[in-house]
Amino acid sequence: MIIYTASSDVALAFDDGPNPKVTPRLLKVLADKGVLANFFLIGKRTEESPELAKQIANAGHEIGNHSYTHKRLSALRQEAGEAAALEEIQKGAEAIKRVTGFETHFFRPPYLDWSVELGKLTQPLYGNQIIMASTKSGDYGWGKDHNWDETDAEAIRLQASRIINDWADAPAGTILCLHDSAEYNLPGNSYYDDWMNRALPTLEALPAVIDHFHAKGFKFKKLSDMDLIPVPLLSQ
Numbered sequence: 001m002i003i004y005t006a007s008s009d010v011a012l013a014f015d016d017g018p019n020p021k022v023t024p025r026l027l028k029v030l031a032d033k034g035v036l037a038n039f040f041l042i043g044k045r046t047e048e049s050p051e052l053a054k055q056i057a058n059a060g061h062e063i064g065n066h067s068y069t070h071k072r073l074s075a076l077r078q079e080a081g082e083a084a085a086l087e088e089i090q091k092g093a094e095a096i097k098r099v100t101g102f103e104t105h106f107f108r109p110p111y112l113d114w115s116v117e118l119g120k121l122t123q124p125l126y127g128n129q130i131i132m133a134s135t136k137s138g139d140y141g142w143g144k145d146h147n148w149d150e151t152d153a154e155a156i157r158l159q160a161s162r163i164i165n166d167w168a169d170a171p172a173g174t175i176l177c178l179h180d181s182a183e184y185n186l187p188g189n190s191y192y193d194d195w196m197n198r199a200l201p202t203l204e205a206l207p208a209v210i211d212h213f214h215a216k217g218f219k220f221k222k223l224s225d226m227d228l229i230p231v232p233l234l235s236q
């Protein structure tokens, strides 16, 4: 089962962090705007930036689990078995709990790679709280040819305007999926440092995105404060 929202509220979700280059600045924007968001943290990155992870949690944002190392879980289950897939999820939850002190109540599958079997496997951990909704996102289509740099202001602004436009007509109940880091390239990978900047356009776009939805009368909510509707995975 997967959750969709159905209310007059919207949710901001940031995947793949924490990211020391972007997340602190993003937290400041959220604080300035008085908005609570949802952060789907990668367990390994949470261990690498413990103070930042604590800062997110202590600011009152929802902390969700996005696995320990962002593996494709459906593929992992098929190749390495159920125990390996479950361990990748549990290790993420344990790392987040150990670092922040908070229990995660929502899971977002990396790459949205999910199955009925995985849903059954994680039922005792997360029940129906598997967040698959609203994959449309202007900040999702990163390519390795695009290397955002702090000095690359024009390219960042252009990409930010795409993100703003992509979400402009999102209806009530939408989970706006954004990223405060790139989706993979964990430490040890040669691209790691470059990819930490991939969320700069998201950061640039965020104030306008928030203002846009506020102007439409929508409120930003934590997932635990929203009306969520579970739907069967196979009906998608």
Ligand SMILES: [Zn+2]
Residues within 6 Å of the ligand: 015, 016, 066, 070, 110, 111, 183
């Ligand atoms: Zn991700």
